[in-house]
Amino acid sequence: MSPAALWGLLAISALAAVYLFRRQARDVKVSSLMFFGRRQTPAEGGRRLTVPQTPFILLVEIAILILLVLAAANPRAITGEKLIPVILILDDSLSMGVNAPDSPKAAALKYIERVVFAATSTRITMIKAGAQPEVIGRHDMTPAEAATMLAEWRCHAADADLFKALRYVTESFASDVSVLVFTDRPAEKNPEGRMQWLSFGRPLSNVAITAASRYALGAADRCFIEFTSFAAEPCRLEAEILVPEQNRLIESIDTMLQPGETRRVRFVINETALAVQANIKNDPVTFDNVAWLLPIRRVPLDVAVDLGSKLLQQTVTRAIEASGLAKVTGSSSQLLFTTRLAATADDSLWQFVFKVASQPAAFSGSVSLDKIHPLTAGLPPVRAAWAVDSAVRAEGQVLMSAGTVPLLEVQGRPEQNLTAVFNYTPEYSDLHKSALWPALFYNLLAWRQQFSPGPAAFNFRSGSDIAVSLPAEVERAEILSEDGSSVAEAVGWRRQAVFPGLPPGLYQVRAGAASWRIAVNLCSAKESDLRAAGASGLPELPLPAETMLNFADVRWWFIVPALLLLVLHQFLTMRRRSADAAF
């Protein structure tokens, strides 16, 4: 019983005592009772004793107090929701699968099936804690249902944000639910309330690939691989970097690493169409031992340049060829540079329109620049003379402007016919001789290339979303594993399909008839560092023994009638006051 209930009981006693003492009346003889209101004389005569009844108001007051005492006692009752609500937060990170079949996940599964699912009086909600919390199945499953859905716990996430999952539970569920966290890491602080932190990990020495990248540089690609030791003692690193398709070794590494030490390898590969693989050979913790770097170069864009001015034709063509992202052809369905907007039926054709003035106005002042738009991001400051048609008025999104005169604006949506209007007269300008010129065209071509069918990149970090631009007329895309089985499927929106993060490995993305290879690498120092993993004591009964506490809170059963009685009490006392005031 809560202290409030005790005080309530005392209040009831005090109230009754007050009423009892107040009822100790003293006798007063009067000549006649005839002036004390209307009192009827009994017809049969004789003495009449009017015994006062217990005041109804007293009964109401005592009833109110009793109800409040009962409410203060925090009553629980068996209702339709009598099953104990249990929430399982499951660490979905890759480290839970380390050392299979003796992995932390396997131990946690055994425990869940033996202890949690054995309690039949529970309703279970399972939340997979990856980068974002995700409910497995539905809320409030029976243990049998939950057991069938447990296969969805795959431990493929590059990171497990347990605290985000706990925050989700706090915001979405009642405060009396039991929360069981299954992970391989010990709790940073003692869990409070009805949460139990169940840790199944054990400290391990690990050497991991913590970074892998590949980028184009001229005709060759540059690659970067980083190896890190997460061992408690100095350990040996035996690794190799190779081109599997040619079975050619690029670099073999055999070295000692101190705890926490990294070994970075940079190299150039001329075969830009071939994949590179890095792997560690002597590490028993295998989930972070392999990284793939697939070719990153896309199919060059077909670009048509149809500009009347010879100077403009030359400068634009040179900028396009310098980017390495496109080749100039006679006609194009992807990007057209022109001085006059052309009507087209192709809904994927972008047009870059030069507004060339017959009587240009020249200036060399400051230019406003939208630095977050993909077309103008990263452009250097404008230091050039610029001749423009001052009669041009903005009709779309202005990215560069001088005063009220738009210099560069875009109209339409990128996934359809986007038009960029560039207010520039080359004969009286020297902007095409500045550093801004090639950067602007590189941005334009890179942006256009993003909307060419295919994935946004070819090498992804585990956990990051995978965006795929869909070819025309294709509505959905699918990701297949190396063995050809379907891993994920997504419906496109605005000609783009987005897949949530995948576990490390090689995949194939298929969209209609087109397909591309992508690689997902873990590259997570936090996940690979298993030195801090540990196990906690596992209680045989993680659920609260006082199952009554899980029953429904029925305080309202008492509070609502108490409020109604309070209203009645007010009514009675007000009626009495008004009766007194009538005299």
Place this chain on the structure above:
Amino acid sequence: MSSLKETVSAAELAGQRFYLNVSSRFSGLQGGGRFGRNTGNSLEFVDHREYQPGDDVRHIDWNAMARSDRLTVKLFREEVSPHLDLLVDASLSMQLDGSRKREALYAMTAILRTAAINAGYTVSAWIVKDRCRRVEPASLPIHDWPGNDCDFSGNIGQTLVSFPPALRPAGVRVLISDLFWKEEPQAVLRQLSNNAALLVIVQLLAETDILPPLSGNVRILDCESGEAVEVVAEEGLLREYQANFTRHQEYWKRSCTRAGAVFTRCVAGSFLHEMVPEELLKNEILMARSR
């Protein structure tokens, strides 16, 4: 008893200062065997005075007018045969615990009896309980009156209406009571004023009858019926009591006016302290004797 005896003795002594008014305005008091204090129509000449409108023309002294050319009337001594019927309420409420109502009741009786004798009245006394019993003789010391205990628990009004006393016609009648009974005043007054020269109602009250000493949780007992009621004595209850009491008293006053009776009020405590029935003097029922 000794207290009552002393009080009555003191009252009789106080009563010597008064006489009961014997006036021709009391129409029934004419033609008696005693001379009144005022002028009247007896054969004994008293004085002359100038004629005033309304004087009996038979009393104009024509000789004096012939001598003085002034219209002069003869004044004759009033001749009366006065009688006083004293009716005493002997119900339980007149002996209220903690009050001196009974002492005041018989003190008032003693003063009236003495004042009546002083004015040449004959006196009859009636103790009203379930019947109206005549005190024989009325000259008995009051404390020795048989049945002078106030012990009747019934309705005095009903007794007066149902069993009226054989009151002398054309006499003065005085009822001394607290009037705390449920009977229509008109019925009682009609009965008592029938053939009366004058009816005087003296309401004798205790201080606690005017303002009962009530506070807190009390059990109010009716000293006559024994009925009890428990109440919380709030301001509202006292206001209710006083309103009802005043309404009752006003009703008696109006009824007395209508019936040609005189209504006076007397509070026991203050009356016993001074032994002066102020309201009776104010209404000229009693007159102070000149020394």
